[in-house]
Amino acid sequence: MDARDLLQRVLRLEGKGYGAYKDLKGRYRFEDFELIIDKVQADPFAPPSLFRLRIFSDRAQLPAWAYANPSRQIGLENFLAWVAEKEARRLTKRLGTGKGGLILVHGPGQEMFRRTAVEVGPEGEIELRFFVGLPAAGRRILAKEARKLLLETLPLLAKALFYENLPRDLLKRFVETNEDADFLRTRLKELGLIAFVADGSILPRASGVDPRPARGAVPFKAPESLAVEVELPHRGRVRGLGIRPGVTLIVGGGFHGKSTLLRALELGVYNHVPDDGRELVVTEPSAVKIRAEDGRQITGVNISPFIGRLPFGKDTTSFSTPCASGSTSQAANIMEALEMGARVFLIDEDTSATNFMIRDARMQALISKEKEPIIPYLDRVRELYEKFGVSSILVIGGSGDYLEVADTVIAMDHYLPVDVTQRAREVVKEFPLARKREVEGPFSLPAPRRFAPQSFPRDRKGPRAKALDRILWGREQIDLGALEQLVDRDQTNAMAYALEILAERLSRGDNLPEAVSKICEEVEREGLHRLSPLPRGDLAAFRPFELAGALNRLRSLKIRHD
Numbered sequence: 001m002d003a004r005d006l007l008q009r010v011l012r013l014e015g016k017g018y019g020a021y022k023d024l025k026g027r028y029r030f031e032d033f034e035l036i037i038d039k040v041q042a043d044p045f046a047p048p049s050l051f052r053l054r055i056f057s058d059r060a061q062l063p064a065w066a067y068a069n070p071s072r073q074i075g076l077e078n079f080l081a082w083v084a085e086k087e088a089r090r091l092t093k094r095l096g097t098g099k100g101g102l103i104l105v106h107g108p109g110q111e112m113f114r115r116t117a118v119e120v121g122p123e124g125e126i127e128l129r130f131f132v133g134l135p136a137a138g139r140r141i142l143a144k145e146a147r148k149l150l151l152e153t154l155p156l157l158a159k160a161l162f163y164e165n166l167p168r169d170l171l172k173r174f175v176e177t178n179e180d181a182d183f184l185r186t187r188l189k190e191l192g193l194i195a196f197v198a199d200g201s202i203l204p205r206a207s208g209v210d211p212r213p214a215r216g217a218v219p220f221k222a223p224e225s226l227a228v229e230v231e232l233p234h235r236g237r238v239r240g241l242g243i244r245p246g247v248t249l250i251v252g253g254g255f256h257g258k259s260t261l262l263r264a265l266e267l268g269v270y271n272h273v274p275d276d277g278r279e280l281v282v283t284e285p286s287a288v289k290i291r292a293e294d295g296r297q298i299t300g301v302n303i304s305p306f307i308g309r310l311p312f313g314k315d316t317t318s319f320s321t322p323c324a325s326g327s328t329s330q331a332a333n334i335m336e337a338l339e340m341g342a343r344v345f346l347i348d349e350d351t352s353a354t355n356f357m358i359r360d361a362r363m364q365a366l367i368s369k370e371k372e373p374i375i376p377y378l379d380r381v382r383e384l385y386e387k388f389g390v391s392s393i394l395v396i397g398g399s400g401d402y403l404e405v406a407d408t409v410i411a412m413d414h415y416l417p418v419d420v421t422q423r424a425r426e427v428v429k430e431f432p433l434a435r436k437r438e439v440e441g442p443f444s445l446p447a448p449r450r451f452a453p454q455s456f457p458r459d460r461k462g463p464r465a466k467a468l469d470r471i472l473w474g475r476e477q478i479d480l481g482a483l484e485q486l487v488d489r490d491q492t493n494a495m496a497y498a499l500e501i502l503a504e505r506l507s508r509g510d511n512l513p514e515a516v517s518k519i520c521e522e523v524e525r526e527g528l529h530r531l532s533p534l535p536r537g538d539l540a541a542f543r544p545f546e547l548a549g550a551l552n553r554l555r556s557l558k559i560r561h562d
């Protein structure tokens, strides 16, 4: 079918009830592209209809260098999604009832990862997936408006993605920025680093709710003793702070930029869009932010390396609770991340449970060890690194006992890092530690868990994202607020679909890390669109840690006993 067939169909809809829009489902060949209507909304207020535009490569004319490897391709796709989102917003003329007239593309925020909004094929063809609100007055179809939208406006959206109409300098910057960041992340290991923060980076954000860069911020500059230089494919030679494996402290006075640096490192597992300020802040991919999360559900987690005998002899080698304390939640977050293969922990004193982090000499004297089940992180942090190669980067403003266990100490001073490692060593000598180390048994890594099939809600609709930090599954709500490295609502959408597949695998007896990595590998190999039954433009790539994190917070989760 072609554009004329679509026109015929639309004209026949005049004055009919909204349900008649269903006739539009199908594929229509236009001059420059194919229009595919995958799903038509049931009424004007329902979630908008699922549309695709497949723009032919000889019309798009994308230059081959811009998608010559996966890094460039992802940069290009994010750029095209960004352009399409803006263009769609410009072309949207809301009319009639409900979502009528809406054209919506899910472009990138500050981070770039694979997203289903745009996919560039091997020959340079573009598939744009987006949402359209078909127009109506009440429940009556507005056919003239629909005709204009489908036959005049959508072709303009397609044309906006032709190379000749794109801002080419910016295209180049998206592609190069993404490739440089990927390159830098893969080089980390050879450089002997777990993170890198380039000189000139702008770390602070405009506000707590606005992730764009702050204006007038102090640009980052590495101290000479911790500076590393690296040659990037596009940017050339870059200097910056190199963070080595081991235990790194970020210290300094309040409001001097400690948490801002840590936040940038948390998000350094992702690439950033040009002009974000953190394009060359790059962290090892398995770095996991850990925080306290009292009230969370814990299911069968071995927290015994951190929590010994609980009151009334409650077992901590397979610990479950519907309502964790600050310290048990932080211990569980660590053990769950280790189960998934985390190699770096990022911890901010601001969001930690104090008694999980430290127990000082006076408190040890007052409360005997028999009455304190917690083995503080302070007493495990070196063991984690020396035995398992798991590094920690910790923001510490209050607890000088940590100087004892640090390999590197970075002080933030008026938003600039200073290497105070030597001075910290002297301080440790001047003020010897009065506290005792509180370790009982050796730290052992947790065994992968298996879950019972009755863990998972039986609901026809399956899990669905309701917000960045919330997934609804039947009557179960999963609260993802503590997964601070989840940044894009489209990641949550994708994770919701993935959860259903994960539940199937787990029900068949796979253990958690096994099941999660299989899903992530499949997505990597076959694409994100594999997750949803219909192609849709609101899915984005997520990490194994966040998918497992969502499952771990399912309140109906039960350990398998066999």
Ligand code: ADP
Pocket: 203, 204, 205, 214, 216, 217, 218, 219, 220, 252, 253, 254, 255, 256, 257, 258, 259, 260, 261, 412, 415
């Ligand atoms: P800390 O954790 O040391 O108390 P924060 O990281 O929370 O400090 O930073 C305190 C304030 O300073 C925040 O409002 C933050 O946005 C701002 N800030 C952080 N880094 C910079 C910088 N490089 N230039 C300007 N302002 C900054």
Ligand code: MG
Pocket: 258, 259, 260, 350
């Ligand atoms: Mg802080």
